[in-house]
Amino acid sequence: MPILEINNLTKIYNGGVKKNEIKALDDFSLKIEEGTIFGLLGQNGAGKTTLIKILLGITFPTKGTFRIFDSNTSLEEAKMKIGYLPENHKFPNFLTGNEVLKYFGMMSGLSGKSLELKISEMLELVDMTKWGKTKVKVYSKGMMQRLGLAQALIHDPQLIFLDEPTDGVDPIGRKEIRNLLILLKEKGKTIFLNSHLLSEVELVTDHIAIMNRGKLIKEGNVLELTKKEEVYNIILDVNLEELFGEHYLTNNSLSKVADRTYTIRVQDSSEFNLLIDKLRASGVTIKEFSQQKNSLEDIFISLVNEAEKGISK
Ligand SMILES: Nc1ncnc2c1ncn2[C@@H]1O[C@H](COP(=O)(O)OP(=O)(O)OP(=O)(O)O)[C@@H](O)[C@H]1O
Numbered sequence: 138m139p140i141l142e143i144n145n146l147t148k149i150y151n152g153g154v155k156k157n158e159i160k161a162l163d164d165f166s167l168k169i170e171e172g173t174i175f176g177l178l179g180q181n182g183a184g185k186t187t188l189i190k191i192l193l194g195i196t197f198p199t200k201g202t203f204r205i206f207d208s209n210t211s212l213e214e215a216k217m218k219i220g221y222l223p224e225n226h227k228f229p230n231f232l233t234g235n236e237v238l239k240y241f242g243m244m245s246g247l248s249g250k251s252l253e254l255k256i257s258e259m260l261e262l263v264d265m266t267k268w269g270k271t272k273v274k275v276y277s278k279g280m281m282q283r284l285g286l287a288q289a290l291i292h293d294p295q296l297i298f299l300d301e302p303t304d305g306v307d308p309i310g311r312k313e314i315r316n317l318l319i320l321l322k323e324k325g326k327t328i329f330l331n332s333h334l335l336s337e338v339e340l341v342t343d344h345i346a347i348m349n350r351g352k353l354i355k356e357g358n359v360l361e362l363t364k365k366e367e368v369y370n371i372i373l374d375v376n377l378e379e380l381f382g383e384h385y386l387t388n389n390s391l392s393k394v395a396d397r398t399y400t401i402r403v404q405d406s407s408e409f410n411l412l413i414d415k416l417r418a419s420g421v422t423i424k425e426f427s428q429q430k431n432s433l434e435d436i437f438i439s440l441v442n443e444a445e446k447g448i449s450k
């Protein structure tokens with residue numbers, strides 16, 4: 138059973154004085170399986186934060202329903218098992234990192250020695266131990282983000298919502314956060330990630346959904362979505378045309394892309410295997426091969442453009 142099931146959510150904001158209606162979510166449905174890392178992608182204003190806010194009871198849907206954990210779990214009970222890192226979060230400037238974690242830990246029902254232990258464990262987890270006694274007003278953006286993550290995880294939640302967790306974090310810090318997400322998944326946690334950094338999402342998520350103007354436009358497994366139909370890159374120890382002549386390339390659907398490097402287009406992988414056998418039988422050494430993939434960014438841009446074209450028609 139999915140840990141989260143969203144059914145036809147619509148959210149209409151009544152914007153400001155002019156009362157312009159904004160449809161932030163439009164009949165949005167989705168299921169998220171337990172123990173996976175899920176990535177929600179969309180342009181600025183697509184409705185990602187609105188969706189998280191509805192799921193956490195911070196704002197309410199105009200229409201539609203959702204279920205978190207099982208149908209017997211109330212939203213209040215569910216919240217005890219949920220961790221949340223809001224986008225652009227701020228902590229009071231006069232508190233130290235330790236004090237921020239103490240505050241959030243206490244709100245989750247922790248106290249005394251177990252809270253103290255949890256605070257040091259969390260600071261260590263996000264590599265902030267040496268900053269625990271420093272006031273957050275001197276923290277960099279990346280340090281604030283790490284503390285935000287520690288805050289989201291302090292009560293050992295089952296389901297973790299992270300809204301742009303690597304915002305402002307440097308490349309090394311981002312890699313550390315990715316590793317942390319993988320570690321959490323290994324512990325059986327479910328992670329719901331909102332991010333603009335598509336190359337990063339691609340590295341950690343199992344499943345993604347792309348939304349545009351409040352609507353779901355695509356969802357699926359990252360590997361399947363980014364797989365290009367049967368195009369392989371292959372690096373050899375020789376130049377085939379020098380060895381067997383130019384016709385060898387055309388006869389075998391090969392295109393040269395660089396010195397000793399080729400691509401091959403095939404109907405299915407068995408055809409690729411036949412070529413490998415043939416090359417090996419001729420004594421050619423295969424140094425490397427890989428299946429060509431679209432980047433998640435390519436997929437994202439083409440799907441959003443397609444959706445936008447549909448709207449402007
Ligand atoms: N409280 C609000 N009142 C009125 N409109 C709102 C409110 N919150 C969000 N919106 C509007 O709803 C739409 C979706 O906003 P949302 O913050 O959910 O997008 P997002 O996908 O999280 O964007 P970003 O990537 O910039 O964080 C936007 O058009 C936004 O202006």
Ligand SMILES: [Mg+2]
Nearest residue numbers: 185186187224
């Ligand atoms: Mg947002």
